Amino acid sequence: MPALKPTEYVATVRWVGCVPTDPVGIASEKSAVLDLDFAGAKGDVHAGRTRPSCVRVTSQHPKGTEIANVRQLSVVSVEELQAIAAEMGLDAIDPVWLGATLVIEGIPDFTHVPPSSRLQGPDGGTLIVDMENRPCQLPAREIAAVHPEQSKAFKAAAKHRRGVTAWVERPGRLTVGDTLRLHIPDQPVWAFLDQARA
Numbered sequence: 001m002p003a004l005k006p007t008e009y010v011a012t013v014r015w016v017g018c019v020p021t022d023p024v025g026i027a028s029e030k031s032a033v034l035d036l037d038f039a040g041a042k043g044d045v046h047a048g049r050t051r052p053s054c055v056r057v058t059s060q061h062p063k064g065t066e067i068a069n070v071r072q073l074s075v076v077s078v079e080e081l082q083a084i085a086a087e088m089g090l091d092a093i094d095p096v097w098l099g100a101t102l103v104i105e106g107i108p109d110f111t112h113v114p115p116s117s118r119l120q121g122p123d124g125g126t127l128i129v130d131m132e133n134r135p136c137q138l139p140a141r142e143i144a145a146v147h148p149e150q151s152k153a154f155k156a157a158a159k160h161r162r163g164v165t166a167w168v169e170r171p172g173r174l175t176v177g178d179t180l181r182l183h184i185p186d187q188p189v190w191a192f193l194d195q196a197r198a
Contacts (some may be wrong), residue, residue, distance in 0.1 A: 002186065003185065003186060003187075004118060004183045004184065004185060004186060005183060005184055005185075005186040006181060006183050007181070007182045007183065007184055009106070009107050009108075009181070009182040010106055010179050010180065010181050010182070011077075011104035011105060011106040011107045011110075011119065011179065011180045011182065012104065012105050012106055012177065012178070012179055012180075013102065013103070013104055013174055013175065013176055013177060013178045013179070013180065014078055014103045014104060014105050014176060015030065015095050015100070015102070015103035015176065016030075016031050016032075016033065016034040016101070016102055016103075016174055016175065016176060017029055017030045017031050017034075017095060017096065017100060017101060017102075018031050018034070018041050018042075018043050018044040018101060019044055019045045019046060019099050019101075020043070020044075020045065021043065021044070021045045022045075023045050025138070025141060025142055026098075026099035026138045026139065026141075026142060027096050027097065027099060027142050028095065028096050028098075028099045028100055028101065029096065030096065032175065033173055033174065033175045034101065034102065034173065034174040034175070035173050036125055036127075036168045036171050036172050036173065036174065037168065037171045038168055038171060039069075039072070039168070040069070040072030040073060040167065040168055041072065041073060041101055044072075044073075044101065046069070046071060046072055046073070046074075046101075047069075047072060048069050048072070049068070049069055050066050050067060050068060050069050051066075051067065051068075051069040051071065052064045052065065052066060052067075053065040053066075053067045056134065069167065070128075070130040070165065070166075070167045071130060071165040071167070072165075072166065072167040072168060073101040073102060073127060073165065073166045073167065073168075074098065074099055074100050074101050074102070074133060074163060074164075074165060074166075075100070075101065075102045075103075075104065075110075075119070075127070075129075075163050075164050075165075075166050076095060076098060076100050076102070076103055076104075076110075076133075076162070076163030077103070077104055077105060077107060077110035077111075077163060078103060078104070078105035079105065079108070079110065080110060080111060080161035080162075080163065081093040081095065081103070081161075083157075083161055084154070084157045084158050084161050087153065087156075087157035088147075088150045088153045088154060088157045089150055089153075090147060090150055093143075094146075096142070097139050097142040097143050097146075098139045098142075098162075098163075099138070099139070099142075100163070102174065104119075104180060107182055110163065110164070111132050111133075111160055111161055111162060111163055111164060112132065112160070113129055113164065113182065113184070114129070114184050114185055115129055115130060115131045116128060116129065116185050117129040117182060117183060117184045117185065118169065118182070118183040119166070119180040119181070119182060119183075120170075120180060120181050120183060121172050121173075121174055121178055121179070121180055122178055122179060123172045123173060124170055124172055125168075125170055125171055125172015125173060125174065126168070126169040126170040126172070127166040127167065127168060127169065127180075128166060128167050128168075128169045129164045129165075129166050130164065130165040130166055130167060131164065131165060132160070132162065132163075132164055133162045133163050133164055133165050134162060135154065135155045135158035135159055135161075135162045136155065137154075137155060139154055139158070140152065140154040140155060
């Protein structure tokens with residue numbers, strides 16, 4: 001029995017980019033294509049089969065421990081970027097400021113798609129959603145170079161709108177205009193989730 005269910009939700013790729021391997025800050029650079037292999041986006045600083053653990057997983061691993069890299073890509077949505085911009089009083093949020101790899105449009109409440117969901121491209125290339133990407137102050141520093149006053153509002157405005165981290169299950173290539181179909185785990189929500197979070 002299949003464990004993943006294809007849905008009718010399809011996203012359109014609106015922007016692709018990569019954070020260079022010698023970054024200054026977290027800014028990404030717009031790209032024409034996104035070539036994906038098992039290590040992630042080719043040429044991106046976050047690519048690799050493993051990575052050192054960061055502050056997000058210090059409850060599980062001391063900082064700097066080598067762990068599997070499920071943070072190969074940063075995926076955000078047009079709809080949520082628009083909501084962040086509106087709350088901050090800006091016309092738009094440039095995905096470059098967020099260190100984004102991929103901007104998509106068409107999946108509502110994208111940041112909260114279930115972990116382990118898949119986004120599958122036209123050539124079969126497939127991303128696995130790890131989890132919500134929590135907002136931090138690093139994008140605010142990039143925004144501050146252009147909008148110093150509004151940048152202070154980023155972290156609050158981006159809460160639950162920052163997109164997801166993802167990793168490559170099957171290599172492929174993505175370009176602007178491609179579509180990604182959402183596949184979700186075919187299982188109920190854990191009945192003890194609220195209790196465990198308390």
